Amino acid sequence: MGTFPDFPKSCKSQLCAHLTPEIYQALQGRSTVNGFTIDDAIRSGVENIDSGIGVYAGDLESYTLFATLFDPIIESYHGFRQSDTHQSNLNPDDLQAPNPDPEGEYILSTRIRVGRNVADLPLGPAITKAQRNKVESEVSAALNSLTGSLSGSYYSLGDMSEEIRKQLIEDHFLFKAGDRFLESAGLNRDWPEGRGIYHNDEKTFLVWINEEDQLRIISMQQGGDILEVFTRLTTAISEIEKRVPFSYSEHLGYITSCPTNLGTAMRASVHIKLPKLAADMEAFKAITDRHHLQIRGIHGEHSESEGGIYDISNKRRLGVTEVQCVQDMVDGVAELIATEKSL
Numbered sequence: 001m002g003t004f005p006d007f008p009k010s011c012k013s014q015l016c017a018h019l020t021p022e023i024y025q026a027l028q029g030r031s032t033v034n035g036f037t038i039d040d041a042i043r044s045g046v047e048n049i050d051s052g053i054g055v056y057a058g059d060l061e062s063y064t065l066f067a068t069l070f071d072p073i074i075e076s077y078h079g080f081r082q083s084d085t086h087q088s089n090l091n092p093d094d095l096q097a098p099n100p101d102p103e104g105e106y107i108l109s110t111r112i113r114v115g116r117n118v119a120d121l122p123l124g125p126a127i128t129k130a131q132r133n134k135v136e137s138e139v140s141a142a143l144n145s146l147t148g149s150l151s152g153s154y155y156s157l158g159d160m161s162e163e164i165r166k167q168l169i170e171d172h173f174l175f176k177a178g179d180r181f182l183e184s185a186g187l188n189r190d191w192p193e194g195r196g197i198y199h200n201d202e203k204t205f206l207v208w209i210n211e212e213d214q215l216r217i218i219s220m221q222q223g224g225d226i227l228e229v230f231t232r233l234t235t236a237i238s239e240i241e242k243r244v245p246f247s248y249s250e251h252l253g254y255i256t257s258c259p260t261n262l263g264t265a266m267r268a269s270v271h272i273k274l275p276k277l278a279a280d281m282e283a284f285k286a287i288t289d290r291h292h293l294q295i296r297g298i299h300g301e302h303s304e305s306e307g308g309i310y311d312i313s314n315k316r317r318l319g320v321t322e323v324q325c326v327q328d329m330v331d332g333v334a335e336l337i338a339t340e341k342s343l
């Protein structure tokens with residue numbers, strides 16, 4: 001039996017806001033079919049007091065077995081209640097996305113990714129080494145059967161030279177190693193075995209295997225043609241879904257290990273240069289808040305901006321469709337560019 005965590009007063013995570021001694025006590029002794037417990041679910045937030053969220057799921061069952069903790073966190077982060085249902089719309093025809101920067105003055109690149117996990121398997125925090133290796137071999141084989149502009153090659157992390165690995169990270173194509181939030185969640189076990197990246201020659205279509213989620217499907221390219229990036233992504237998703245069954249729930253949409261990614265599991269972002277707006281972070285934030293957008297640095301989550309360049313992406317992922325996620329980003333980016341121009 002674990003003991004109730006001793007959170008410092010400064011802790012601002014969703015975990016410390018919602019985990020009470022009563023809830024913790026009631027969840028003690030429970031274990032999912034994959035052996036995942038409440039102590040496993042909260043370890044990342046307990047070991048990383050600066051977490052924003054602080055919990056991970058070990059499998060689909062975690063979301064119901066530990067619902068007294070997960071539901072209020074999901075409601076608080078996504079504004080999505082137990083009685084709500086999620087709806088998916090991956091139809092590019094429904095997106096209104098003329099290039100917000102046709103002259104190429106502000107947007108350096110556009111990237112849209114979704115997380116996916118394989119149906120009826122544990123998620124990364126609870127997966128065994130053998131299961132993870134099987135995901136790698138089956139998913140990479142499925143990807144290797146893609147044709148046309150999606151055809152490419154799979155590169156396993158264990159076989160990759162240090163030089164190529166560093167270059168791929170520097171160029172924003174590959175995940176970093178050693179994330180302490182993932183480490184505490186058990187997501188880095190047996191590293192680097194079972195992990196890798198698939199990509200086409202142009203590196204406009206990429207799939208990460210066995211990082212935070214079993215698949216991260218990514219479409220990206222230089223400039224601001226967001227519709228082209230979304231269209232490539234949706235084509236890829238439907239081709240992969242013909243070959244790999246994804247974990248999906250009517251209530252929570254696509255199932256991911258971190259509750260922030262549930263639903264669409266989509267993050268649509270641009271790298272955008274806004275030096276004037278950046279001098280007035282209050283005005284900058286007022287626009288991003290209005291359009292439900294998040295500001296990140298250019299080397300991903302928990303990184304800083306460099307040279308007035310920011311990563312701007314949708315914050316909403318659950319209870320909104322994929323089209324709406326991208327629309328939030330398109331509309332917000334158009335307003336950010338108009339404001340930057342006026343300054």
Ligand code: ADP
Pocket residue numbers: 109110111113169171172173174175216220267269270271296297298299300301311
């Ligand atoms: P994720 O989007 O997968 O949740 P991160 O925020 O860590 O995770 O970003 C992963 C990588 O993708 C980082 O190298 C980041 O710089 C890169 N990236 C994100 N958005 C863009 C973009 N619009 N253009 C180029 N690279 C991007």
Ligand code: ILO
Pocket residue numbers: 044050051052053054055181212258260261301
């Ligand atoms: N567990 C971390 C990260 C949460 C959201 N980001 C990702 C990558 N899922 C935290 O609680 O801050």
